[in-house]
Amino acid sequence: MMHFLSLRRNLTLFVLLLQKQQYAIAFTFSPLSSYSYRGTLLLSSSTSSSATTRLHETTTSSEAIKTTTTIATTTTAAPNKEIDRRRNLAIISHPDSGKTTMTEKLLLYGGALQQAGAVRQKAEQRSTQSDFMEMERERGISISSTVMNFDYEGYRLNILDTPGHQDFSEDTYRALAAADNAIMLLDAAKGLETQTRKLFEVCRLRGLPLFTFCNKMDRPALSPYELMDQIQEEFELESYPVLWPIGDGDRFKGVLDRLDNVVHLYQKPVKRGAKAEVIKIPFDQTDKLEELIDDQELFLKLVEDQELLNELIEPLDMDRVLDGEQTPLFFGSAQTNFGVQLFLDKFLIMGTKPTPRKVTTTVNDDNNNNDDDNDDDVEDSSSSSSSRSKNIVSPTYEEFTGFVFKTQANLDPKHRDRLAYVRVVSGMYEKGMKVGHSRSKLGKKYNLAQAQALFGSDRSSIDIAYPGDVIGINNPGMFAIGDTLYTGNDRIAFPGIPSFSPEKFCYIRSPNPSSYKSFRKGMDQLLAEGAVQALRQRNDDGGGPLMLAAVGALQFEVVQARLQNEYKVESSMEPLGYTLARWADGGWDAVDQANADGKLFGIMIVQDRWCRPVLLFRNDWKASSLTEEQKQLQLKPWSQPPDFEQ
Ligand SMILES: Nc1nc2c(ncn2[C@@H]2O[C@H](COP(=O)(O)OP(=O)(O)OP(=O)(O)O)[C@@H](O)[C@H]2O)c(=O)[nH]1
Ligand SMILES: [Mg+2]
Numbered sequence: 001m002m003h004f005l006s007l008r009r010n011l012t013l014f015v016l017l018l019q020k021q022q023y024a025i026a027f028t029f030s031p032l033s034s035y036s037y038r039g040t041l042l043l044s045s046s047t048s049s050s051a052t053t054r055l056h057e058t059t060t061s062s063e064a065i066k067t068t069t070t071i072a073t074t075t076t077a078a079p080n081k082e083i084d085r086r087r088n089l090a091i092i093s094h095p096d097s098g099k100t101t102m103t104e105k106l107l108l109y110g111g112a113l114q115q116a117g118a119v120r121q122k123a124e125q126r127s128t129q130s131d132f133m134e135m136e137r138e139r140g141i142s143i144s145s146t147v148m149n150f151d152y153e154g155y156r157l158n159i160l161d162t163p164g165h166q167d168f169s170e171d172t173y174r175a176l177a178a179a180d181n182a183i184m185l186l187d188a189a190k191g192l193e194t195q196t197r198k199l200f201e202v203c204r205l206r207g208l209p210l211f212t213f214c215n216k217m218d219r220p221a222l223s224p225y226e227l228m229d230q231i232q233e234e235f236e237l238e239s240y241p242v243l244w245p246i247g248d249g250d251r252f253k254g255v256l257d258r259l260d261n262v263v264h265l266y267q268k269p270v271k272r273g274a275k276a277e278v279i280k281i282p283f284d285q286t287d288k289l290e291e292l293i294d295d296q297e298l299f300l301k302l303v304e305d306q307e308l309l310n311e312l313i314e315p316l317d318m319d320r321v322l323d324g325e326q327t328p329l330f331f332g333s334a335q336t337n338f339g340v341q342l343f344l345d346k347f348l349i350m351g352t353k354p355t356p357r358k359v360t361t362t363v364n365d366d367n368n369n370n371d372d373d374n375d376d377d378v379e380d381s382s383s384s385s386s387s388r389s390k391n392i393v394s395p396t397y398e399e400f401t402g403f404v405f406k407t408q409a410n411l412d413p414k415h416r417d418r419l420a421y422v423r424v425v426s427g428m429y430e431k432g433m434k435v436g437h438s439r440s441k442l443g444k445k446y447n448l449a450q451a452q453a454l455f456g457s458d459r460s461s462i463d464i465a466y467p468g469d470v471i472g473i474n475n476p477g478m479f480a481i482g483d484t485l486y487t488g489n490d491r492i493a494f495p496g497i498p499s500f501s502p503e504k505f506c507y508i509r510s511p512n513p514s515s516y517k518s519f520r521k522g523m524d525q526l527l528a529e530g531a532v533q534a535l536r537q538r539n540d541d542g543g544g545p546l547m548l549a550a551v552g553a554l555q556f557e558v559v560q561a562r563l564q565n566e567y568k569v570e571s572s573m574e575p576l577g578y579t580l581a582r583w584a585d586g587g588w589d590a591v592d593q594a595n596a597d598g599k600l601f602g603i604m605i606v607q608d609r610w611c612r613p614v615l616l617f618r619n620d621w622k623a624s625s626l627t628e629e630q631k632q633l634q635l636k637p638w639s640q641p642p643d644f645e646q
Contacts, residue, residue, distance in 0.1 A: 002314075002496055013341045024183075037314035040285060063212035065121045069594070072313045076398060076428070077396050077397065077398045077426075077427065077428075077533065078395060078396065078426070078427060078466045078467050079466075080396070082156075082466040082467075083352055083353055083354055083357060083395045083396065083466060083467050083468065085154060085155050085156055085353075086155070086156045086157075086158070086351065086353055086354055086466060086467065086468030086469065087155055087156070087157050087158070087180075087181065087347065087348060087351045087352075087468070088157070088158035088159070088160070088178070088179055088180050088181065088354070088468055089157070089158070089159055089160065089179065089180075089181045089182065089183055089185050089347065089351065090160040090162060090175050090176050090178070090179035090181070090182045090183075090208075091103055091159065091160065091161050091162060091182075091185065092162055092164075092172065092176070092182055092183070092184055092185070092196075092199040092203070093164050093184060093185035093186065093187075093195070093196055093199070094164050094187070094190075094193035094194065094195040094196045095141065095163075095164035095165050095195065096141075096164065096187070097164065097185040097186060097187045097190075097193075097196075097215055097216075098185055098187070098215040098334045098335065099142065099161055099162065099164060099185055099218060100128050100130050100131050100142050100161055101118075101215075101335055102183075102213070102215065102334040102340065103128070103129070103146075103148065103159055103161040103336050104116045104117055104118075104128045104129060104130070104132050104334075105131060105337055105340040106157075106159060106340060106343075106344055107148060107150065107159075108273075108275060108337070108340075109275065109337075109340055109341040109344050109534055110150050110152040110157060110344060111150070111152055112150035112152075112455070113129065115144070115271075115272075115273040115274065116128075116273040116274075116337075116447065117129065117273065118272075118273070121334070128456075129146075129148060129455065129456035129458075130142065130146035130148065130161040130456050131146075132146070132456050132457040133562075134565050135557075135558060135560070135561045135562075136360065136563075140163075141163070141164075141165060142161065142162070142163040142164065142168075142353075143163055143165075143168055143171075143414060143554075143558055144162045144163060144168070144171055144282070144408070145163065145171050145172060145174070145175035145406065146160070146162065146456050147159070147421060147454040147470045147472075148160075148161070148219075148452075148454065148455050148456060149453045149454055149455065149469065149470065150190050150455070152344070152348070153345075153348065154382055154470070155172070155348050156466075156468070157348075158468065158469060158470045160176075160178060160179055161472070162175045162176070165195075165552075166194075166195055166198075166551075166552055167551060167552025167553065167555055168552070168554070168555070169195075169198070169425050169550055169551060169552075170499065170500050170530065171289070171406070171530075172199065173202055173497070173500075174405045174406055174481060174497050174530075175406065176199075176202055176203065176206060176208065177206070177403075177405050177497050178405045178406075178421070178423035179421070180206060180208070180209075180213065180352050180353070180354055180355050180468065181208060181209050181210075181341075181347070181351040181352055182203045182208045182209070182210050182211070182349070183210070183211040183212070183213055183217050183347075184196060184199070184200060184203070184210055184211070184212050184213070184504065185213050185214075185334075185447070186212065186213070186214045186215065186223060187215060187216050187229065188214040188215060188216050188217050188219070188221035188227065188248065188331070189216060189219055189220060189221050189222060190222075191222055191226070191227055191230045192230050192231070192234055192235075197234065200235055201604065204235075204324050207322075207324070207533070209318075209321045209322050209324075209351070209352055210237070210321075210324070210327045210526065211327060211328050211343075211347060211350075211485070212231065212239065212327045212328070212329045212332070213329075213330045213331075213332065213339075213343060214227055214245075214283075214329070214330070214331045214332075214567070215332065215333060215334050216333060216334075216335070217245050217248050217252045217331050217332055217333045217338065217339075218248075218249065218250075218252050218333040218335065218336050218338070219248070219249055219250070220248055220249040221245075221248040222330060224241065224244065224245055224305075227242070227329075228329065229238075229504045231327065231329075234412040235505075236325075237324065237325065237326065237327050238314060238320075238325060238326045238327070239326070239327055239328075239329040240313060240314070240315075240316040240326055240327070240328050240329060241258060241309060241313065241329045241330075241331075241337055241348055242258055242259055242316070242328045242329060242330055243255040243256065243257055243258070243330045243331050243332065243342055243343070244256040244258055244302075244306070244309065244331065245331035245332075246263070246265075246293065246298055246301075246624065247295070247298045247500075251295060251298060252333065252338065253265055253266070253293055253295065253298060254266045254278075254338065255330075255331055255332060255338065255339050255342065256283060256302060256305075256306060257342060258306075258309065259316075259346070260283055261282060261284070262280055262281065262283060262419055263280070263281050263282075263283055263285045263289055263292075263293075263302075264279070264280055264339075264342060265278065265279045265280075265281070265292055265293065266276050266278055266279075266336070266337070267279075267566060268336055269336070271366065275337055275341075276336060276337035276338060279292060283306065288302075294341045302430070308536060314615065316328060318350065320414075321350070322352070326567075327569075327646065328346070328350060328364055330342070330346075337430060342548075353395075353468065354395045354425075354467040354468030355395075356392050356393060356394040356395065357392070357393050357425050357494055358391060358392055358494070358495065359390070359391055359392065359393055359492055359493065359494060360493055360494065360495045360496075362390060362490050362492050362493070363442070363493065364491070365489040374553030393425055393426050393492065393494075394426060395425065395426050395467035395468065396467075397425075397427060398424070398426075398427060398488075399426065399427045399486060399487045399488035399490075400424070400426065400427035400428060400429055400430075400433065400435065400485070400486065400487045400488075401424075401425045401426045401427060401484065401485070401486045401487075401492055401494075402422040402423055402424040402425050402426075402429070402484070402485050402486075403423055403425065403479060403482065403483065403484045403485070403494045404420045404421065404422055404470075404479050404481055404482065404483045404484075404485070405422075405497060405529070406420075406421040406425055406481060406529075406530075407419065407420045407421065407475055407479065407480065407481060407528060407529050408421070408529055409525045409526075409528075409529065409566070410411065410525075410562075411457050411472075412457065412565045417474065418474070418475040418477065418525065418528075419452070419459075419472040419475055420472070420473050420474075420475035420479040420483075421454070421470055421471075421472055422451075422470070422471050422472075422473055422485060423469075423470050424465050424467050424468065424469045424470075424471065424524040425451055425467055425468055426492070427467070427487065428464055428465065429448065429451055429464060429465035429466075429469075429471060430463065430464055430465060431448075431450060431452075431462075431463040431464070432447065432448070432449055432485065433447075433448050434446065434447055434448075434487070435448055435485040435486060435487055436485070436486050436487070436488075436491055437478065437479070437483060437484075437485055438483050438484035438485075438491065438492065438493040438494075439480070439483055440478070442491060443606070446478070446485075448473050448485070449472040449474065450473075450474065451463075451465055451472065451473050452453075452471060452472035452473070453463040453465075453472075454470060454471070454472050455469065459472055477528065480528065480530075481497050481530050482495075482496035482497040498638050499530070499533060499553045499638060500638065501551075501580070501638050502533055502549035502550055502551060502557065502581050503550075503551060503552075503579055503580060503581075504549070504550045504551070504552065504553050504573055504575075504579075505547060505548070505549050505550075505575070505576040505578045505581075505616060506537075506547070506548050506556060506573045506575045506576055507545050507546065507547055507548075507573065507574040507576065508523070508546055508547075508548050508556075508559070508571055508572070508573050509545070509546075509571065509572050509574075510569060510570070510571060510572075510573045511570055511571070512569070512570055513567075515569045515570070516570065517568045518567045519567070519571065521567065522563045522566065522569060523546065523559075525560055526562060526563070527609075527636045530550045530556060530625075531558060531559055531562070532549065532550045532555050532556065532559055533548070533549040533550070533608070533609075534546060534547065534548060534549070534608075534609055535547040535548075535549050535581075535606040535607065535608060535614055535616075536606060536607055536609070537606060538605060538606065538607050538613075539607075542606070547576070547606060549581060550583055556573060559571075560573065576616075577618055578604060578616035578617060578618055579617065579618060579619065579620075580616070580617040580618075580619070580637075581611060581615070581616055581617075581625050581637070582614070582615045582617065582623055582626075582627070582636065582637060583608070583613070583614055583635070583637070584612075584613040584614070584615055584633045584634065584635055585633075585634035585635075585636050586632050586633045586634040587613065588613055590630075590632045590633050590634070591605060591613045591615070593632070594626075594630050594632075594633055599629070599630055600615065600626075602618065602622070603615050603616065603617055603622070603626070604616040615633075615635065623635070
């Protein structure tokens with residue numbers, strides 16, 4: 001109970017922070033094919049224009065955004081056709097709902113894999129592309145988010161498979177920062193679960209259009225109506241069933257595609273990891289359909305359901321999907337491949353292309369600060385050449401901009417390299433380009449010698465990348481989560497990616513002095529990745545005991561396992577009885593004063609990596625009363641790295 005409450009609290013804090021950052025919620029649509037439903041044109045190019053009109057409204061509704069500056073550039077914008085064909089998708093859910101399995105099947109149907117691997121492998125079966133860490137394979141859970149880029153049917157997809165476990169929520173939230181669309185997987189037997197609820201809140205705050213896939217229909221499932229009710233009641237989100245299931249468990253026969261009015265009946269794949277055999281039949285060929293379904297009860301139920309849904313369900317309206325009022329709903333079974341390809345094909349058409357992003361800071365590198373008097377209003381950031389306002393960067397902005405949302409070492413243990421995952425927001429990445437860095441001194445440039453397309457732990461070199469892409473770049477150490485990279489004269493910073501407030505604390509030591517150097521190297525790397533946070537005693541410049549802080553205890557286990565596997569060092573941990581951290585934004589003077597007044601009795605005073613004061617508490621009550629009584633401490637539950645290097 002305690003744990004649940006503290007997780008709720010953590011989420012609430014995160015939500016507040018997101019609200020504070022006011023992420024841009026603005027979308028663009030590419031022209032869509034015209035599905036019709038009961039005479040209503042649902043996904044037509046008129047949807048496209050209304051979506052862009054709304055973008056205009058969004059961008060001009062805020063005073064801050066009204067003032068814009070068009071800047072002279074020498075570089076070229078990304079071609080519209082490249083932006084239009086990009087789709088990226090984060091897969092989220094409660095643990096074990098099948099995200100990694102779904103990702104693997106999307107790769108299979110997307111033609112990126114010949115044979116799908118399994119999360120828990122049986123003899124001779126290959127493992128999945130996204131769970132490649134040793135600990136992930138051993139435990140059958142995802143620990144870290146993974147990116148997979150591939151081309152399919154003329155589209156370029158970037159899929160982000162995220163961990164479901166609450167202890168790794170920070171990593172999942174970072175991946176969501178890089179996504180333009182999200183798919184929420186539900187275990188059809190369980191419906192909405194704790195972690196689904198939390199992740200849904202984050203998607204809503206980030207304004208991500210949400211697709212829903214009820215998975216594991218090959219097992220006994222809740223009724224589809226009940227699943228729709230849960231989504232409606234808890235999320236105030238109306239579902240539009242795009243695929244409707246025919247039976248469940250052993251009697252799961254297939255799905256009705258309600259947009260095309262075609263039934264897809266599946267056979268289990270003969271070969272492990274291969275695609276499923278499918279028979280397609282138009283819904284109105286009733287005699288044939290009845291014969292093929294070969295189950296009188298299921299056939300009659302399907303006919304009844306189809307009529308009922310057509311009568312009761314509002315038409316699919318992509319504007320409402322963008323507004324978080326409606327979710328396209330799918331049913332299937334990732335493990336047996338049912339419904340996966342249908343989802344993929346529909347998503348390419350319905351998903352949004354790369355969206356504009358809000359900028360929190362811009363500084364002109366030439367000290368030629370932008371003059372608001374010269375400003376022009378943004379017309380339509382998606383198509384106009386004036387594609388950067390002071391506060392919004394559109395994919396069509398001429399300069400390259402992107403942000404780091406994840407860093408990871410030892411993706412390839414042989415090379416021991418460090419990679420920063422960059423989401424490209426605008427312009428083009430070109431091999432060897434020089435970029436500015438949001439936290440570095442003005443005018444300092446870094447050479448991006450070689451970027452990589454990512455495919456789990458596999459990589460391939462690329463010379464060019466476009467908005468929407470997630471690329472890996474070599475990280476000599478200075479690129480951290482939340483950093484912005486850019487070309488052009490204006491220094492740009494996208495909103496930082498906040499850390500969570502830690503609730504577990506321990507000391508970590510190297511028991512073996514001879515391996516201390518490797519221990520230190522491994523720890524430095526894992527801290528740079530944000531696998532855990534580090535705290536130290538005040539004024540400790542690195543020689544004293546190292547304290548780790550995490551959202552969940554599993555993060556500590558991952559640190560120990562990775563030190564062992566990747567750096568070959570033992571480590572010992574000593575848990576600490578603190579349960580809450582507060583950053584004292586009032587600074588050291590305020591902390592010293594409160595301490596001198598005897599107000600910090602029983603509270604541990606430490607510093608974070610930027611030497612800022614942090615107080616550790618044993619209970620919520622003490623933290624709340626101190627926050628109230630000692631306002632000059634300005635206690636805050638999270639840390640945000642400073643925007644620019646001091
Ligand atoms: N019966 C059935 N099992 C499935 C299906 N999809 C996934 N599974 C199984 O469910 C278990 C969890 O699947 P994963 O793909 O690892 O789930 P996940 O959501 O990625 O889990 P985490 O990343 O750890 O949160 C595995 O044993 C899968 O084989 C399905 O459609 N039907
Ligand atoms: Mg997984």
